[in-house]
Amino acid sequence: MLKVSEHNNITQDFDLFIADFKTKLSSLFHKEYDYNSLSLTRGLPPDFLAEIMKMQPLSVAIPENHGGRGLHVKECLGVLAAASYESLSLSLIFGINIALFLEPFSKYGNTLLQEKVFQQFLENQAMGGLMITEQAYGSDALNMRTSYEQKDDKYFIKGEKHWQGLTGAADFWLVTARKKNENGELVRDIDFFVTENASEEQKIVVTKKYNSLGLYAIPYGVNNIDINVPTDHKLNPESTGIKLMLDTLHRSRLQFPGMGMGFIKRMLDEAMGHCSERRVAGISLNELDSVKFQLSRIQAAFTLCSAMCSYSVSISSINNDLSAHGVDANSVKAFVTDLMHEAAQICVQLSGANGYRLDHVAGRGLVDSRPFQIFEGSNEMLYSQVAEAIGKLMRKTKESNLLSFLKKYSGTEFAAPFFSSILNFDFPLQPKQRELVTLGKIIARVICFQYVLQINNAGFNDKMTEITRQHVSMDIYMLVGQLSNNNNAEPLMNYDENTDWMKFTS
Numbered sequence: 001m002l003k004v005s006e007h008n009n010i011t012q013d014f015d016l017f018i019a020d021f022k023t024k025l026s027s028l029f030h031k032e033y034d035y036n037s038l039s040l041t042r043g044l045p046p047d048f049l050a051e052i053m054k055m056q057p058l059s060v061a062i063p064e065n066h067g068g069r070g071l072h073v074k075e076c077l078g079v080l081a082a083a084s085y086e087s088l089s090l091s092l093i094f095g096i097n098i099a100l101f102l103e104p105f106s107k108y109g110n111t112l113l114q115e116k117v118f119q120q121f122l123e124n125q126a127m128g129g130l131m132i133t134e135q136a137y138g139s140d141a142l143n144m145r146t147s148y149e150q151k152d153d154k155y156f157i158k159g160e161k162h163w164q165g166l167t168g169a170a171d172f173w174l175v176t177a178r179k180k181n182e183n184g185e186l187v188r189d190i191d192f193f194v195t196e197n198a199s200e201e202q203k204i205v206v207t208k209k210y211n212s213l214g215l216y217a218i219p220y221g222v223n224n225i226d227i228n229v230p231t232d233h234k235l236n237p238e239s240t241g242i243k244l245m246l247d248t249l250h251r252s253r254l255q256f257p258g259m260g261m262g263f264i265k266r267m268l269d270e271a272m273g274h275c276s277e278r279r280v281a282g283i284s285l286n287e288l289d290s291v292k293f294q295l296s297r298i299q300a301a302f303t304l305c306s307a308m309c310s311y312s313v314s315i316s317s318i319n320n321d322l323s324a325h326g327v328d329a330n331s332v333k334a335f336v337t338d339l340m341h342e343a344a345q346i347c348v349q350l351s352g353a354n355g356y357r358l359d360h361v362a363g364r365g366l367v368d369s370r371p372f373q374i375f376e377g378s379n380e381m382l383y384s385q386v387a388e389a390i391g392k393l394m395r396k397t398k399e400s401n402l403l404s405f406l407k408k409y410s411g412t413e414f415a416a417p418f419f420s421s422i423l424n425f426d427f428p429l430q431p432k433q434r435e436l437v438t439l440g441k442i443i444a445r446v447i448c449f450q451y452v453l454q455i456n457n458a459g460f461n462d463k464m465t466e467i468t469r470q471h472v473s474m475d476i477y478m479l480v481g482q483l484s485n486n487n488n489a490e491p492l493m494n495y496d497e498n499t500d501w502m503k504f505t506s
Contacts, residue, residue: 009055009056009059010056010059010067010068010069010122014069014072014074014075014078017069017075018075018078018079018082020055021055021057021079021082022082022085024051024052024055025052025082025083025085025086026086028048028051028052029086029087032051033045033048035086035087041216042216042217042219043169043216043217043219044089044090044217050125052090053125054125056122057079057083057094058079058094058097058098058102058121058127059121059122060072060075060076060078060079060098061076061097061098061102061103061106062102062106062118062121062122063106063114063118066114066115066118066119066122067118067119067122068118068122071102071103071106071317071318073255073312073313073316073317074313076098076099076255076258077255077257077258077261077309077312077313078258079094079098079258080094080095080098080255080258080259080261080262081258081259081261081262081265081309082262083259083262084258084259084260084261084262084263084266085262085263085265085266086262086266087217088215088259088263088365088368088369089215089216089217089218089368090217091258091259091262091263092165092215092218092259093127093165093166093217093218095252095255095256095258095259096128096129096130096165096166096218097127097128097129098255099248099251099252099255100128100129100130100174100248100252101127101128101129101130101170101172101173101174102121102128103248103251103252103318104130104174104192104235104244104247104248104251105117105128105174105194105235106318107247107318108192108235108236108237108238108244109194109235109236110232110233110236112232113194113232113233117172117194117196120171120172126171126172127166127169127170127171127172128166128170128171128172128173128174129164129165129166129170129172129173129174130164130173130174130176130248131161131164131173131174131175131176131204131223131225132144132161132176132245133161133162133163133164134146134159134160134161134162135160135162135222139377139378139381141176141190141245142188142190142242144159144176144177144178144190145159145160145178145186146158146159146160146161146175146176146177146178146225147159147177147178147179147180147186148177148178148179148180148191148193149179149180150231153230153231154228154229154230154231155193155228155229155230155231155233155234156227156228157175157177157193157225157226157227157228157229158225158226159177159225160222160223160224160225161175161222161223161225162210162220162221162222162223163210163220163375164220164221164223165215165218165219165220166218166219167206167209167210167219167220167221167222167223168206168209168219168221169219170197171196171197171198172194172195172196172197173194173195173197173204174192174193174194174195174235175192175193175194175195175204175225175227176190176191176192176193176241176245177190177191177193178190178191179191188242189240189241189242190241190242190244190245191234191235191237191241192234192235192237192241192244192245193229193233193234193235194229194233194234194235195227195229195233201227201228201229202227202228202229203227204223204224204225204227205223205224205226206221206222206223206224207221207222207223207224208221208222209221210222212371213367213370213371214364214367214368214370214371215368215371238321243321243323244323246322246323246324246326247321247322247323249329249376249377250322250323250325250326250329251316251318251322251329252376253329253330253332253333253376253377253382254311254312254315254316254322254325254328254329254332254333255312255316256332256333256336256337256372256376257305257308257309257312257332257336258309258312259372260305260308260336260337260339260340261305261306261309263340263343263344263365263369264298264301264302264305264339264340264343265302266361266365267298267343267344267346267347267361267362267365268295268298268299268301268302268343270347270351270361270362271294271295271298271346271347271350271351271362272286272295274350274351275291275295275350278352285350291350294346294349294350295346295350296467296471297342297343297346297471298343298346298347299464299467299468300464300467300468300470300471300472301339301340301342301343302464303452303460303461303464303465303467303468304335304336304339304448304449304451304452304468304472305336305339306455306460307448307451307452307454307455307460308332308335308336308448308451310451310454310455310458311328311332311451311454312332315328326385326386326389327386327389327390327411327443327447328411328447330377330382330383330385330386330440330444331382331386331440331443331444331447331448332444332448333376333377333379333382334373334377334379334382334383334386334440334441334444335441335444335445335448337369337372337373337379338373338379340369340372341366341369341370341372341373343365343369344362344365344366344369345366347361347362347365347366348360348362348363348365348366380437382440383436383437383438383439383440383441383444384433384436384437384440385440386439386440386443386444387431387435387436387437387439387440387443388436390405390409390427390439390443391427391431391436391439393405393409394427400426400427401424401425401426401427402423402424402425402426402427402442403416403419403420403423403424403425405427406423406443406446411447411450412443412446412447412450413450414450414453414454415446415447415449415450415452415453416446418449418469418473419446419472419473419476422473422476422477422480423442423446423476423480425480425484427439434487435483438479438482438483439483441475441479442476442479442480442483445472445475445476445479446472446476448472449468449469449472452465452468452469453465
């Protein structure tokens, strides 16, 4: 077993550990390398990444008995936030490793295999990822076609996966597959297997690399799976594989604010700095009322993300079963990624022409933050699921008024009274999908404002809390207006008929 003493920085107090990490990242990104040029090339240069990994950032997600810092959520989110301040791509690399490999592997993996794998992470800068998505099924994971059969002491796995972050770059993977029964049919449940690319029998072949729009540091593509692994490479669920998957995905979604935290702070710092220095007609930009409004929007996003991080620390340890935490996990993931993209939009707008450069931190951030609203469940789907879950609970308790229910629901009981005049309406009996998305956005904002109240009670800045209340209130007003508008517009499939404007002018 690896001895903790072999990695002195791992034994550091976390405040020192994260301070050293931030200092080293700042030096690498701003002095030692021209990251503006690096951000426009595919992948990170090996020597650049090696310098980062020397700091053992992934040790935060490795158990102490295997030489790591102990899987403390606060430390995991701290590393994600420090990385995302400099690079959203780098933070996502860490996020994939932590939430989609190391945490589920620590919780469900075979003990003897853990010793070998964790040693590779600590000593040889190994990386890991998760393979769920398939080309024909996307978010419909329960219908995946990747299958496995057991023969003697091996599992034989066949299938195809795509859009896995770190495609071709990860050393270890958690691969999901469904068991093929004696009739050749696939059972409903899903199982997870650890694969090691260094082993020829377990090597996953990349058949295509995607030319992704953003996140240039992370390779994506298509993976052909025709491998076999020993029986001890199968994860051990506490009940079913589907619950294991939900536990893993919900934990990951609850830790998205770690990636959002540093990124939103960077957008805020850049925007505040630019607007303080830039003068128009003799006055600073930050003296203009519309600019004040936009800056306060980013500050509200910063406050909400801070509160989500605090909530995540309280709930998302691997010691907790998060399989039933769909409402809070989906609310957090969807809302924080919307906030990330909006913060980048505002920073680009305030930066003027400079912001519209791919090598500008805001321009780069605009492109890189956009896929966060899509992967690990598109935000529209997640908001719909939030609304569906709340609607189901309301029907169960025979409550039709949204305000009345949210005042009694543990996730919103403190926040709901702040929006009493807005939320006082009946939940639709048979809402359309577009209405579910809007309802989910409303509910998610109330849920996350409760986290703001909780962090405020612990001493968070009162003025930032009030700024956030005003913006959340405004958003809910707008969403309720959208809901009551009864927009039933549907696209015309034959829209070309009588739509050529040139025929209607002389």
